[in-house]
Amino acid sequence: MTLRPLRPAERPRPLGEALLQILPGVIIEGLLLGCVYAMIALGYSMVYGVLGLINFAHSEVFMIGAIAGAEVFRYGQPAAPNTFVLLAAAILVGGSVAGLVAVGIERLAYRPLRRRTSNRLVPLITAIGVSFFLQDLVRLIEGLWHNEFYLNYPSCTPIEHPVKLPLGTEVQVKAIIVIAVAMLMMIGLTLLVKRTRMGKAIRAVAHDAQTASLMGVNPDQVISRTFLLGGFLGGVAGVLFGIMFTQVNPFVGFVPGLKAFTAAVLGGIGSIPGAMVGGLVLGMIETVGGTYLPLFTNGAVGSEYTDILAFAVLVLLLLVRPQGLMGKASSDRA
Amino acid sequence: MNERRNSAILLAAGVLSAALLMLHPHGTLSLLPVLAVMAACLTAKASRWVQGVVLAGILVVAVPMAGIQNSFLFELGTQIGIYAALALGLNIVVGMAGLLDLGYAGFFGLGAYTWAIFGSPQANELLAGNHFPLAGWPYFYLFVVLAVMVAALTGVLIGLPALRLRGDYLAVVTLGLGQVVRLLANNLDHPLNITNGPQGISPIERPPIGWLTHGLDTLGIHVPPVLGYSIFFYFLVLAIAGAVVLISTRLDRSRFGRAWVAIREDEMAAQSVGISVIKAKVLAFATGAAFSGAMGAVFAAKQLFVSPDSFTFLQSITILVMVLLGGMGSIRGAILGAAAVTLLNIEILKNLSDSLNSLRQSGFVLDLGFLRYDFASIPSQLEPAKYERMIFGLIIVLMMIFRPSGLIPEQRHRLELEGKE
Structure with missing residues (x-):
């Protein structure tokens, strides 16, 4: 999304050398974006796993996390002893608020439908409605609270100090933080799903809800917890997104949400490692494409086409391999 | 009786x-x-x-x-007519065939740009010579037909691969493609200036209506040109919407209409009784797209201006809300939904906002002794017209939970959605 423009002075040099020189920076940016996509994609994928529903409102869960994090910075900055403590608080609050909102959405909007209809379009359309409703609800709340709905994350603080990496690349501290937090969360989630009783219950419901309920698993409870987990990850992704791009608003969720869904499909929807891999791959494709397309076409095709690139990946993938990179082939999946 | x-x-x-x-x-x-x-x-x-x-x-x-x-009545009628035709088109795709299309406004944009580019000097950027804008008698009508063909053809081209996907994947792919149309409209001003980018295209030619004003003159009614165009577009839209109603009704009762129901209820079963699923789906998709394309071209001429902002995701959802409100698959419902949502959008919300503003400017202070409220301090953030997303979202969720078959349910859908079998 944010790309370093190549300065005109670098043009006369051999193209290959210029390309190589910016490569490490591009890879780190791709990794950053990929981490955020991966964390959002996990929410889509887990919910799809247990409910078979594309939770369109998940992009708003992400947005609410980002906004809640910004509020923590707004109120905490004068009082907090240290930016890093504040950052940790923002991540925790953003994740928790988003997780609770996700649980609330499931309880109020999706659960009544589950009892009543088996039609597949109805929950999907409901999810879109919830998504629209939340965008304006947050705008209304922020508007009444602060009389504006564009919120800023702090910049020029210790988290933006540059750090030298081995290959001569400079990155900001916050890039390292984002990648580290994302990695930790994803490892944590994997352990949770693989090793704990709760994780086993989630996997059982995803595999076959009816049989799981016969074995004494309460599917409603498991679904609630899945939303909580997915929402927490999405909210943390929102805070990380805010730290990277510094400005957030109630409509900030739409595009990353769509991209993250693409990532979830890319990896194989329903698969947790798939969502992570899909997110990282999509982040890389986007950043590399966005940087090198203008270079190779001499500026004719600019970085504004990265969004189209992501959708093209989605469409092609669904046509060629609808089960995704890591998904299982299944006749009714697509 | x-x-x-x-x-x-x-x-x-x-x-x-x-x-x-x-x-x-x-x-x-x-x-x-x-x-x-x-x-x-x-x-x-x-x-x-x-x-x-x-x-x-x-x-x-x-x-x-x-x-x-x-003349506001013409404006209102024209808007409702445009949206009714769009809702009817989407109704075929979502309601009858059960394919959730979230990029429907993209076809509208395609139709709008088809006329906008050639009905304005914009096309001079593409073709040598100074032949544009195309003004004069047959051009506009030819381009309405062309817009129909462009939209339908695009519908087929997108549909052939995309319609193989199961319902919810289709929703995301169409959502993505709708975004692609908007992004292309936004960015195709370089290297070759096709769409003029975010500024949009203006002014767009309208067809000559000398015959109409003359005709009215001989009847003893003198209308200024602006009003003449209001009348012209009102009747044009009415005629197209009428044709769309007719086509929808005929299709609903045709072999294809029954095939759509079968596919919607159980695709596998439909296929096994010999229905060509892809063919039927593509037909639904292309028909919906065609209606949208026609109205796009009319819209471009009516507004004199198009820009990528005219066909956003919000626009697609607005049309979807119309279909859901009226009842999926129901032709009368789509018309009622279009009228209700359009009125809500351009009349009710605007009026509520206006009255809130005048309340604020009245300087009235409510004083109940224990409670004191100055009306001037009503926040401007509360204006209802700013919250169409919230209102649409609420309509969608409430309809889906409490009345999924809509205000005027189509019988077969009612069975399916409310489980009264």
Whole structure:
């Protein structure tokens, strides 16, 4: 999304050398974006796993996390002893608020439908409605609270100090933080799903809800917890997104949400490692494409086409391999 | 017996409300009875003939007569007509065939740009010489047909690969493709300037309407050109919407209509009884796209201006809300939904915002002793017109939970959605 423009002075040099020189920076940016996509994609994928529903409102869960994090910075900055403590608080609050909102959405909007209809379009359309409703609800709340709905994350603080990496690349501290937090969360989630009783219950419901309920698993409870987990990850992704791009608003969720869904499909929807891999791959494709397309076409095709690139990946993938990179082939999946 | 009584009431109410509208064309209060009667025509159990006659009488006689004095009526009618045609098109895709298309506004944009580029000097950027804009008699109408073909063809090209996917994947792919259309419109101003980018294209030519103003002159009605165009677009949109209603009805009762129902209910079973699933789906997709393309071209001429902002995701969802409100698969429902949402958008929310503003400017201070509230401090953030997303979202969620088959349910859908089998 944010790309370093190549300065005109670098043009006369051999193209290959210029390309190589910016490569490490591009890879780190791709990794950053990929981490955020991966964390959002996990929410889509887990919910799809247990409910078979594309939770369109998940992009708003992400947005609410980002906004809640910004509020923590707004109120905490004068009082907090240290930016890093504040950052940790923002991540925790953003994740928790988003997780609770996700649980609330499931309880109020999706659960009544589950009892009543088996039609597949109805929950999907409901999810879109919830998504629209939340965008304006947050705008209304922020508007009444602060009389504006564009919120800023702090910049020029210790988290933006540059750090030298081995290959001569400079990155900001916050890039390292984002990648580290994302990695930790994803490892944590994997352990949770693989090793704990709760994780086993989630996997059982995803595999076959009816049989799981016969074995004494309460599917409603498991679904609630899945939303909580997915929402927490999405909210943390929102805070990380805010730290990277510094400005957030109630409509900030739409595009990353769509991209993250693409990532979830890319990896194989329903698969947790798939969502992570899909997110990282999509982040890389986007950043590399966005940087090198203008270079190779001499500026004719600019970085504004990265969004189209992501959708093209989605469409092609669904046509060629609808089960995704890591998904299982299944006749009714697509 | 009951039906006969209803018909008589409907006819009487129609005549009265039409007379009221023609006598007092400026009052909001005289618009309400007409709207109520039209809604009743769509919902009540009455003779089809009476319903048709009352609707036609109001739309072809009463509204234009009143509209000559209050041109806002033409604007309202044209907007509702455009949206009704769009809702009917989406109704075929979502309602009848059960394919969730979230990029529907993209086809509208395609149609709009088809005329916008050639009906303005924009095309001179692409083709040598100075042949554009194409003004004059047949061009606009030719381009409406062309817009239909472009949209339908794009629908086929997108549909052939995308419609192999199961429902929810299709939703995301169409959502993505709708975004792609908007992004292309936004960015195709370089290296070759095709769409003029975010600034949009303006001014766009309108077809000449000398024949209409002359005709009205000989009838003794003198209209200024601006009003002439209002009348022209009102009747053009009415005619296209009428054709769309006719096509929808015929398709619904055709072999394809039944195939769509079968596919919607159980794709596998439909395939195994010999229905060509892909063919039927692509036909639904292309028909919906074609309606949208036609209205796009008309919209471009009417507004004199198009930009990528005219066909966003919000626009697609607005049309979807119309279909859901009326009832998926229901033709009358789509029309009612289009009218209700358009009125909500351009009349009710705007009026509420206006009255909130005047309340704020009134300087009134509510003082109850223990409670004191200065009306000037009502935050401007509260204006209802700013919250269409919230309102649409709420409509969607409530409809899906409490009445998924819509205000005028289509019978087969009612069975499916409410489980009353």
